[in-house]
Amino acid sequence: MAETIAVTEEKMLNNMIHSLMKQRTMKKNQLEKVLYQTFSEILKDVSNGSNWVYTLLSKYPSAASVKSEDEWFTVN
Numbered sequence: 001m002a003e004t005i006a007v008t009e010e011k012m013l014n015n016m017i018h019s020l021m022k023q024r025t026m027k028k029n030q031l032e033k034v035l036y037q038t039f040s041e042i043l044k045d046v047s048n049g050s051n052w053v054y055t056l057l058s059k060y061p062s063a064a065s066v067k068s069e070d071e072w073f074t075v076n
Helices: 002-038 040-047 051-059 063-075
Strands: none
Touching: 002 040, 040 051
16 A cells, blocks of 8 residues: 555656656747847857856846946946
C-alpha cells in the first residue's frame, strides 16, 4: 500500500514538473514574440540563452527605459 502511494506521488511530481516546464516554454515563446515585435535587436541574445537579457528586462522593461538610461550615461 505504501509503495503504491509513493509511486502515485512520484507520478504526480513528474506531472507537475512536466507541466511547469511546459509553462516555462510557453512563457519564453511569448516573451520572444513580444521582443520580436518591440525590441528585435535583443532577440538573438534571448535565443542563445543569455541570462543578462532577463536581468536587463527586469531592470528596464521597455526599449524607452533602456534608451533613457543610455542617454543618462552619454550625458554624464
